[in-house]
Amino acid sequence: xxxxxxFLLAVxxxxxxxxxxxxxxxxxxxSRADFVKRLDAQFGALDTNHDGSVSKAELQAxxxxxxxxxxxxxxxxLDTNHDGQLSYAEFAxxxxxxxxxxxxxxxxxxxxxxxxxxxxxxxxxxxxxxxLDANHDGVVTPAxxxxxxxxxxxx
Numbered sequence: 001x002x003x004x005x006x007f008l009l010a011v012x013x014x015x016x017x018x019x020x021x022x023x024x025x026x027x028x029x030x031s032r033a034d035f036v037k038r039l040d041a042q043f044g045a046l047d048t049n050h051d052g053s054v055s056k057a058e059l060q061a062x063x064x065x066x067x068x069x070x071x072x073x074x075x076x077x078l079d080t081n082h083d084g085q086l087s088y089a090e091f092a093x094x095x096x097x098x099x100x101x102x103x104x105x106x107x108x109x110x111x112x113x114x115x116x117x118x119x120x121x122x123x124x125x126x127x128x129x130x131x132l133d134a135n136h137d138g139v140v141t142p143a144x145x146x147x148x149x150x151x152x153x154x155x
Contacts, residue, residue, distance in 0.1 A: 027142040035129050035140070036122065043121045054108075054116040060101040 046054045046062050079086050108116045110123065132140045132148050 027145075029139045029141040032126075032129060032133070032138045035126075039122050039125055040118065043118050046116075046121075052118070054121065056101055056105050056114065059104055059116070063101055063104065 043054065044050075046058055048058055048061065049055075075086065105114070105116065108120050108124075110120050111117075129140060130136075132144055134144045134147060
């Protein structure tokens with residue numbers, strides 16, 4: 001999965017997986033209801049005109065914001081002596097952005113109506129939640145995310 005797609009699709013799943021990997025000292029179980037609330041908040045942030053769906057233009061704007069923030073962070077990381085010698089233009093030209101809004105829309109728009117509904121937005125992430133919820137009790141525990149991360153690290 002591309003890094004650009006990660007901002008949109010994998011944030012909740014990665015948060016669960018990072019907790020499993022020990023990146024969060026206070027890892028706690030996550031209920032499906034709380035997970036859906038997070039997805040809805042993300043969807044709401046994307047649906048800037050509040051019409052109940054995410055258009056291609058809204059995906060493009062969100063993607064542009066995400067890319068801009070990531071590029072700035074990576075630029076700061078590369079400029080380790082903080083002398084500003086690595087120009088932003090040089091860095092941006094070297095960045096590999098490999099998924100377009102059209103490709104993202106194609107992946108999310110399961111009914112092919114040219115926009116992403118809340119249900120379409122939730123579906124891939126809820127599938128990941130269901131996979132992580134090994135005992136299907138509606139709660140993803142740190143132990144379940146650790147087991148998932150361990151199983152997938154071996155592949």
